[in-house]
Amino acid sequence: MLRLTGIVKRFPGVVALDRVDLEIRAGVVHALTGENGSGKSTLARIASGALGPDAGRIEVDGVERRIATPKEALDLGIVTISQELTLAPTLTVAENVFLGRLPRTRFRTVDWPRLLADTTEILDSLGVRVDPRRPVSELSVELQQEIEIARAVSSRSRLLILDEATSSLSEAATSRLLEVVEQERAKGVAVLMISHRMPELYRAASIASVLRDGHLVADVPLPQTPETELVRLMVGRELGDYYRKRAIDPGETVLEVRDLASLDGQLLPTSLSVRRGEIVGVAGLVGSGKAELGLALGGAIPSVGTAQVLGRDVDLSQPRTALAGGIGFVPDDRKRAALLPTRSVAENFSVAWTNQLTRAGIVDTRTERQRVREAIERYGVVTASASSRITTLSGGNQQKVVLGRVFARDLDVLVLSEPTRGIDVGAKSEIYRLMQEFAAQGAGIVIISSELPELLGIADRILVFFRGQVRGEFTTGGLEEEEVAHVAVSGTRLESAA
Amino acid sequence: MTNDHGGTVTPTDSATVPTEVVAEAPRAAKISPLRRLSLGRYTGVLVALLAVCVYLSLTQDVFLTWDNFMNIAKSNSVIFVLAIGATFVIISAGIDLSTVSAATASGMILGLTLQAGWSIVLVLLATVFFGLFLGLLNGMMITKLKISFLVVTLGTLSIYQSFALVVHDGQTISLFGKPGFNVLGNFVNHDIGPFPILLVFDLILLLVAGGVLRYTGFGRALFAVGSNPEAARLNGINVGKIILFTYGIAGLTAGIASVVQVGRLTSAAPQADPTLLLTVLAAVLIGGTAYTGGEGGVLGTLVGVLFLGVVQNGLTLSSVSSFWQGTVSGVILISAVGLGVLRDRGFTLRTRRMARSPSALAEPPSPIEPGAPS
Numbered sequence: 001m002l003r004l005t006g007i008v009k010r011f012p013g014v015v016a017l018d019r020v021d022l023e024i025r026a027g028v029v030h031a032l033t034g035e036n037g038s039g040k041s042t043l044a045r046i047a048s049g050a051l052g053p054d055a056g057r058i059e060v061d062g063v064e065r066r067i068a069t070p071k072e073a074l075d076l077g078i079v080t081i082s083q084e085l086t087l088a089p090t091l092t093v094a095e096n097v098f099l100g101r102l103p104r105t106r107f108r109t110v111d112w113p114r115l116l117a118d119t120t121e122i123l124d125s126l127g128v129r130v131d132p133r134r135p136v137s138e139l140s141v142e143l144q145q146e147i148e149i150a151r152a153v154s155s156r157s158r159l160l161i162l163d164e165a166t167s168s169l170s171e172a173a174t175s176r177l178l179e180v181v182e183q184e185r186a187k188g189v190a191v192l193m194i195s196h197r198m199p200e201l202y203r204a205a206s207i208a209s210v211l212r213d214g215h216l217v218a219d220v221p222l223p224q225t226p227e228t229e230l231v232r233l234m235v236g237r238e239l240g241d242y243y244r245k246r247a248i249d250p251g252e253t254v255l256e257v258r259d260l261a262s263l264d265g266q267l268l269p270t271s272l273s274v275r276r277g278e279i280v281g282v283a284g285l286v287g288s289g290k291a292e293l294g295l296a297l298g299g300a301i302p303s304v305g306t307a308q309v310l311g312r313d314v315d316l317s318q319p320r321t322a323l324a325g326g327i328g329f330v331p332d333d334r335k336r337a338a339l340l341p342t343r344s345v346a347e348n349f350s351v352a353w354t355n356q357l358t359r360a361g362i363v364d365t366r367t368e369r370q371r372v373r374e375a376i377e378r379y380g381v382v383t384a385s386a387s388s389r390i391t392t393l394s395g396g397n398q399q400k401v402v403l404g405r406v407f408a409r410d411l412d413v414l415v416l417s418e419p420t421r422g423i424d425v426g427a428k429s430e431i432y433r434l435m436q437e438f439a440a441q442g443a444g445i446v447i448i449s450s451e452l453p454e455l456l457g458i459a460d461r462i463l464v465f466f467r468g469q470v471r472g473e474f475t476t477g478g479l480e481e482e483e484v485a486h487v488a489v490s491g492t493r494l495e496s497a498a
Numbered sequence: 499m500t501n502d503h504g505g506t507v508t509p510t511d512s513a514t515v516p517t518e519v520v521a522e523a524p525r526a527a528k529i530s531p532l533r534r535l536s537l538g539r540y541t542g543v544l545v546a547l548l549a550v551c552v553y554l555s556l557t558q559d560v561f562l563t564w565d566n567f568m569n570i571a572k573s574n575s576v577i578f579v580l581a582i583g584a585t586f587v588i589i590s591a592g593i594d595l596s597t598v599s600a601a602t603a604s605g606m607i608l609g610l611t612l613q614a615g616w617s618i619v620l621v622l623l624a625t626v627f628f629g630l631f632l633g634l635l636n637g638m639m640i641t642k643l644k645i646s647f648l649v650v651t652l653g654t655l656s657i658y659q660s661f662a663l664v665v666h667d668g669q670t671i672s673l674f675g676k677p678g679f680n681v682l683g684n685f686v687n688h689d690i691g692p693f694p695i696l697l698v699f700d701l702i703l704l705l706v707a708g709g710v711l712r713y714t715g716f717g718r719a720l721f722a723v724g725s726n727p728e729a730a731r732l733n734g735i736n737v738g739k740i741i742l743f744t745y746g747i748a749g750l751t752a753g754i755a756s757v758v759q760v761g762r763l764t765s766a767a768p769q770a771d772p773t774l775l776l777t778v779l780a781a782v783l784i785g786g787t788a789y790t791g792g793e794g795g796v797l798g799t800l801v802g803v804l805f806l807g808v809v810q811n812g813l814t815l816s817s818v819s820s821f822w823q824g825t826v827s828g829v830i831l832i833s834a835v836g837l838g839v840l841r842d843r844g845f846t847l848r849t850r851r852m853a854r855s856p857s858a859l860a861e862p863p864s865p866i867e868p869g870a871p872s
Contacts, residue, residue: 298732300731300732318731319731319732319733319734320731320734320735320736323733323734324734329732331732336726336728337726337728337729337732338726338729338732339726339729340721340722340725340726340729340730340792341725341726341792342721342724342725342788342790342791342792342793343721343722343725343792343793347718347721347722350718351718351719351722351729351730351733351735352733352734354715354718354719354733354734354735355715355734357715358714358715361714361715361716362713362714362715363713363714363715363717363718365713405733
């Protein structure tokens, strides 16, 4: 049905896909899997016309095509259900299901009775109970995802692409979706299913293509291939030794968290403790609740539960109260939540020190200049001057500023979310060194990361999140990446590892 | 200038040396003081202002006289005071559409209290605090009720104006000769040596406002909030409090501006010049404060006010119909902000070139960097 040959896609600084071949046949559920950042979603977006490849051939039914827009993909019968919702929130359920192809009367006006009847029929077949006249914005995220699915299956598709479509669905809804997928497959529709959740892949797919760092590693038959083999194919990287092993001598407990849960339901009640000098890694898939753990500890999202730093309760209702209690938080999205893009390097440092530098409302600019100069040197920030705009720096240097300003506050606990995302190898190695130095000075560090090799290299202990809870805890000495990855994708431990 | 380090860098494949950090060459070229000045937010406007001044002094005899300059200073004082407050609000990435209405309403309070025989000190306090109150009211609705600043200040634009009409049944309060008014009259008309008191007052206001922006915790936090409110919040800044204070400052300047206005008119009028608000906002934007927030300053605002004031003065002296003044101000606003956008774009292009990988820098240098001064 669809054949991709030699697909290459480059983004600034990275090759997202490097000569990838993929052939999807009618009547087959084809799984596409790999770690975060392996290029799965990029490939899906190329197949659905959302992105153009830099090189390579796309053939549909043996004819070479350029799929330049999502509209062209739709005309070819390629329908995508993605993890990101593409609904029009103010329109009704029925209008969304038939968006762009509403039934018309003889006078070219919308045929409302038929629209409602058709929508009801489709929703019934999916087992979704919702009034088709309700606006989509009133529905829960899960129901919205189901509307998205209803839209996809009601259009005459020949290739159905599920891009992490189950990430916000409950078990029951996932199960129903997989039934629909099976029905479509039986009708001769080709299905490309992108997921790294093992149970789904084994239940639905008959072949899996594994991507790693933009390369196609293997095509393996399912369910014959054992899960351990599949996970090994997904991760299978050599661990660099640029993490510099260090002797750990954890001291007293510095952070004690009890039953912390986010109000949005992404993080279920979780308890953990961190000792002085310890680096605790937090692993898990996107949507596993690991990001919310960081946000909740930083006071950035509403949460319930308690946190104590050195035995004193910390108020997590606001970032400023969390900071006052001794918890520093560095968010994962540098652009959106960390940088002051219109300000200088110096001000991007000192924004975190304003309270310390201010006497009777006046900023002590002499101390400020001195501290900025020290910080630029200490954290190895490469910049023309302290007064250069932060946006003139490379991503790695921007990140050193973002981390440095929190490090320099001398807090007892640091919570770092994806501290090395999108930066080069050299800057990464420096950031690991800084973290280790900081831990050696007696702080407790929690590092939340989607990169397992990083966690295995830097952390003393790893907690693995699955669906909002810690499902596994490992000490890193001699730990294999597969053991952690298994818990992250399935929520259970690998049997052989005991 | 971008080439002085080009030859010293050797191509390095950073992926092959993960254990040690590649010694990065100082990629960003040093910026000469002259160049830095040319990158200033309001330098272009300053140059244009000087050019207009030179042209006017050659063509209009009256232009280059002390009296004319002092006249420009005095007649733009109300705009300047309001523009100082507006600068704070625009740095916070907001806008206060109600500022002129708040000044009109405060002016009516001044008129009523003076007419009622209050002592001049109480009158001035009441007026300024009333302005502050109106500003804080805006701020409360924006921060506590989470209503968009556009909606809130558009609403209060209408409400405050209406209040000014209601309190005295739409009548102008003439204050000439009223006890206590001579203090106001002296404030706006008398000189200290060769300088009008009003000009000295404006300069003090400029220094205070500039100092607040640059040297106080509040000023720093204001820039941070305007640049990226989420980053500001995560770094422990109380964003709501900063926004509340900012609109409070805008209200305070509205109160002060009303004192100047009433003094100059010798009466409290319940309606203001409808183009005043646009002039105030245009002056701030022409002065290089970005409407997207997080950058700008009061010195630029001074240049913006002067530019519009001098141009208006020139049009009057050249006896161009006042009907054309709106067109001229509009063209100036769009060109000044448009040039700023172009400058920013050129700036990012340059830095992108500078930030290229070391190997790219080691390539044979391109013959001429477009736009780079030689």
